[in-house]
Amino acid sequence: MSVSGLPPYDDANIFARILRGEIPCTKVAESEHALAFRDINPQAPVHVLVIPKGRYVSAADFCATAPEAQVAGFWRLVAEVAKAEGLEARGYRLLTNMGDEGGQEVPHFHVHIFGGRRLGRMVPQM
Numbered sequence: 001m002s003v004s005g006l007p008p009y010d011d012a013n014i015f016a017r018i019l020r021g022e023i024p025c026t027k028v029a030e031s032e033h034a035l036a037f038r039d040i041n042p043q044a045p046v047h048v049l050v051i052p053k054g055r056y057v058s059a060a061d062f063c064a065t066a067p068e069a070q071v072a073g074f075w076r077l078v079a080e081v082a083k084a085e086g087l088e089a090r091g092y093r094l095l096t097n098m099g100d101e102g103g104q105e106v107p108h109f110h111v112h113i114f115g116g117r118r119l120g121r122m123v124p125q126m
């Protein structure tokens with residue numbers, strides 16, 4: 001753990017490798033701040049992942065340490081992708097898993113965009 005309580009960034013994580021071009025992805029959009037690509041195991045008709053370009057472990061890390069222009073640029077790309085995928089009028093869901101109890105599997109901050117069907121409850125009932 002780092003001083004902040006967050007784990008250090010792992011340069012071998014799968015999204016770091018995608019950003020470096022070592023592993024292919026189905027790219028949807030890209031800006032100077034972020035990359036959007038289709039999830040390899042889609043949970044909805046539209047399931048896109050948006051990741052910032054940079055070494056950010058999680059939402060907490062990104063929000064605390066990324067330059068403001070990158071935070072803004074990242075979220076703008078999220079909204080632009082949702083619109084380009086035809087989801088703006090019908091609605092969609094944004095989700096980010098953070099840390100152990102949040103169920104985060106890949107330790108590079110990412111937002112999931114889900115859409116294309118009625119998505120139901122936010123989380124399973126307790």
Ligand code: 5GP
Pocket residue numbers: 014023025026037038039040041042096097103104105106107
């Ligand atoms: P998390 O649970 O960390 O929020 O979500 C990680 C997501 O990354 C999962 O939905 C999983 O299907 C996706 N994923 C894992 N490995 C790859 C990969 O190599 N390529 C792509 N496109 N998605 C991946």
